[in-house]
Amino acid sequence: MTAGSAAPAATPQAEPAGRGRRGRRALRGPGLRERRRQQTRASIVDAAAELFAERGFDAVSVVEIAQRAGVVEKTVFNHFPVKEGLVFEADPPMRAALLDAVRGRPAGESVTAAAGTFVVRAMSGLGAPEAAAGVAEMARVIRGSRTLQVREREIIGELTTALAGLVAEETQAEPGELAPWLAAHSVLGLYGALLELARDRVLAGVTGPALSAELAVRGERGLALLQFGLAGYAKRR
Secondary structure (H helix, E strand, O other), rough: OOOOOOOOOOOOOOOOOOOOOHHHHHHHHHHHHHHHHHHHHHHHHHHHHHHHHOOOOOOOOHHHHHHHHHHOHHHHHHHOOOHHHHHHOOOHHHHHHHHHHHHHOOOOOOHHHHHHHHHHHHHHHHHHHHHHHHHHHHHHHHHHHHHHHHHHHHHHHHHHHHHHHHHHHHHHHOOOOOOOOOOHHHHHHHHHHHHHHHHHHHHOOOOHHHHHHHHHHHHHHHHHHHHOOOOOOOOOO
């Protein structure tokens, strides 16, 4: 079902004894309100995506997004307090998934290996044909807006802080110890590099298995450097 389309009608059921029309509304009301709220939110996101793709993030106002979505400006801000939220989620799903990959790693596996492997697999998925259009659209919108570029760096910084905090907690690191931060920065650096590579390739028309394979190979090479050290890399001859 596409965003903004009507929700399917509920299957009629026998009304419980002792409940009238008002009781039935009370039972179904919250669910219906939530569906309508989600549909309104999806309509706003779709409208914003269309306008950003047409004219760029910075050139589009919240009023225009509201008009395209068929709502008032206040409704947009109720769902998205800041305009950047229409592009970036406040709490990216990647955060929880990355931290879970680290928490759930088997005995003997390093943080870098677990988190890095997760990142490489996730980024390799950007080569899927169904992902290409979205990756290309996001690349154009983000690269066309200084505001979004700053916000994306902030999000990567927040992910780095969260991962470093988990590593420090797990290893009972002393305050000021650098190892948790170095591990976290290396993994999120790999993530950022692969993300930009995926955007470059998709904008150049490379998608599908070829892109997935390239992202996987380059990601594994980068991960190997992180795991086994950079001491021998780029020595001056």
